[in-house]
Amino acid sequence: MSSLKPVLVVAGIGAGGGTGGATARAFAKLGYSIALIARGTDSLKSLENELQNSGAEATSFPIPSYEHSSIKSAFESVRARYTSTEYSIRAALYNAGHGVWKPFLDITPEDVKIITETNIEGSFAFAHEVLSDFKQNEIDTTNGKRGILIFTGATASIRGNTTTSAFAAGKFALRALSQSLAKEFGKQNIHVAHAIVDGGISTPLSRSRRNDSEWDQNEDIRLSPEAIAASYVYLASQERSAWTWELDLRPAHEKW
Amino acid sequence: MSSLKPVLVVAGIGAGGGTGGATARAFAKLGYSIALIARGTDSLKSLENELQNSGAEATSFPIPSYEHSSIKSAFESVRARYTSTEYSIRAALYNAGHGVWKPFLDITPEDVKIITETNIEGSFAFAHEVLSDFKQNEIDTTNGKRGILIFTGATASIRGNTTTSAFAAGKFALRALSQSLAKEFGKQNIHVAHAIVDGGISTPLSRSRRNDSEWDQNEDIRLSPEAIAASYVYLASQERSAWTWELDLRPAHEKW
């Protein structure tokens, strides 16, 4: 790789204890500088501090929403912080999500708007910024990549269900985007991947919701954010002759 | 069926010579009254007149966009015109679409907005109105349906490709919605279906674009709107023990 320091940009970290945070930690350990884009200033700051305390370079870029203009503006700040003379954005994760599980007739226009903004408007804006930067990168000779862009999907990425009309619409759309981009940008040595997370993830939030220590302690029945992050690290390492667009991830005992 | 006159509501008729128009004509021949919701006042009026001249009851409801409020307002007009004491909305087609075929980095925020509005905001609003009405209907004893809601999909509903990131995102989302609704509302004897139109459709617009009379005259290589409409009529007739959620439609000689 070039002498520029590699940067990972993550969009979407929830409360910081999930997939986005774990991915930031995992890439930080590999020497990446981290840019965190998300709503929720407190969680962002807290994760930023944690990463910095672990010795990593990390900066958070709070956004009010996943609107196009917010994402674009956040990227300008990312580029100002991680200047192209010293840094090179090499990896990006679009992990933003918004869960709506409701009977269809209870779904409000606001639900539809937030699902759309999170899964389409935001992802298109994020991908636009990331890919524009990747195109300027030299190819990393170890894996043939100018950069890797990963999207976090879910069961609802491939299957609509009774209470998931809005959630699945968003996740299907995100998957379509990732497949289209994988086909278009693979030719330019940019790797685009999509992970179908098929099961419950153990996060501080899900643990407090469930309040079921057995569930949390049994790794056979729920995903850990670290294990998901490990798969993203693996995808980033895949060499150019065998890239994966899509893989599924689920706990050993999951019924599916 | 009850003594109420059945109504078909179509959203999206393009220039009137495509799938939406052909479906209106086909259902009109079966005795349905027609409600046409679309942008493009001229095309709407022209199709309305044509249907009326053929002896059908048809009314057009122009909308400025597929925004939630436009759809909701159009439905209020539909209900005022086709009152529930005399009519019963029994079939609905969401045929609105918007084509964006561009390299990803050329896609504008406006492209994303219109794709989103057409495929998600509009379809959710349309389905909300239609299903709310269907739930009030009695079950048609001939086929077990309170109503049928059909969505027009495309190749891009199941496959993203190099220039279809926006188009496929919209069409994937629409497919997710249709599958979720089929699962949720089947139990209430409401039939939801999705057609994957996999090939070029011969419409006045596509004919003038191609300017290739051979293409138009060779029914083995392009779809006719009438044939698509025939499949929608078939879906509406399927009896309750064997409903189809999804079928694909393509010309005999199509390479796929």
Next chain:
Amino acid sequence: MSSLKPVLVVAGIGAGGGTGGATARAFAKLGYSIALIARGTDSLKSLENELQNSGAEATSFPIPSYEHSSIKSAFESVRARYTSTEYSIRAALYNAGHGVWKPFLDITPEDVKIITETNIEGSFAFAHEVLSDFKQNEIDTTNGKRGILIFTGATASIRGNTTTSAFAAGKFALRALSQSLAKEFGKQNIHVAHAIVDGGISTPLSRSRRNDSEWDQNEDIRLSPEAIAASYVYLASQERSAWTWELDLRPAHEKW
């Protein structure tokens, strides 16, 4: 269509009260002569008699198994009975199946053999004979077809599950065959289709197994063979500009 009498060939009729039998009856009503190929001489003879009593031309061709040589030999008999100077094979249904639902380690080599024979050896042999004949037919100008070949699939055609390793392997293979053939022979105006039957079918056999008259009488929760057959008749009628390769069929209330 030409002046030759159209013939439907059905492979697989079970006990006669299921999809194969209903399809034979439905096409007979449309004026097709019927050729029945199946194991189980009694069921065959009984269905043959029933069809003849209803005024149809029907002949049964018992086979000992779905081995290649049995199918080939049965077709020679079909051709001797329905000579090409007077008849034209225009439709064919491969409806043979064999259910194996077992934990994987309980599956025997014999189970694998019968699954393979029914779903691959037999279907390849059947399709070979049918398509060789279809290629000689003139194109039916009403629908653009030299002939239609339909395969009966199941939920297990698209999803493997805990007790369906053998059954799904067979059904996936059959689906692959149908898709390959649809692509190869569409160009020759031969229509190949595949139906995913996603639910329990009410047949004399399933009724006696379940012994649950409520299930049988509730058309919202189980498929009727006649409804499946109606979809096959529809597929046969599709005109050349919009052919369906695959559709799913399930009862209105099915959970899926």
Next chain:
Amino acid sequence: MSSLKPVLVVAGIGAGGGTGGATARAFAKLGYSIALIARGTDSLKSLENELQNSGAEATSFPIPSYEHSSIKSAFESVRARYTSTEYSIRAALYNAGHGVWKPFLDITPEDVKIITETNIEGSFAFAHEVLSDFKQNEIDTTNGKRGILIFTGATASIRGNTTTSAFAAGKFALRALSQSLAKEFGKQNIHVAHAIVDGGISTPLSRSRRNDSEWDQNEDIRLSPEAIAASYVYLASQERSAWTWELDLRPAHEKW
């Protein structure tokens, strides 16, 4: 892991320069003893020697065909060589394949037989032996596995095409088996995975066929067996909270 030496069993090594061989080498480097099951005594012996010369424990078990009895008998030899007091079969790769690319009507009953034998009879027998052994293993505490069974798939695993009716039938069936087993045996902490190899693999055989050194030297346009093997090593390492059933693999520049 226990103190028993881990064994990898590979079925199908072609001429030794492809995926099977590369996987054997990769696992040997990780300390696995290797059991090679394949047709083609010379290739087997040659790979066995190569592995032994590199310091690995490797034994070849030639089989005349992928018939059930051959596979069963080979496993008895494997177990006699790698006794359960000293060894533990922990990983298995079903990599056997047979390519048939022909217009459908040119496919012979022999083609169908060999496709069936390689993809169904052999894979069911192989999985039966492997899973019976895995069930006796203790769970490896580092990744939650009693063992991992991987199947090599292809583009034709998910898409039938004009000349792939037989090949796709086999590969679809193999995929169905892998999915069914993943669902059934995940609950028993046995990991079953399926890789969709979507592109040409650079092997001595494919290189001599193409005779195109540019193709071979351009890692952006063809897969290397080593890269595929690296993905299998990764799958074997996945910890229990996030297992992958299926991933696709293709060169960066592949058109798909």
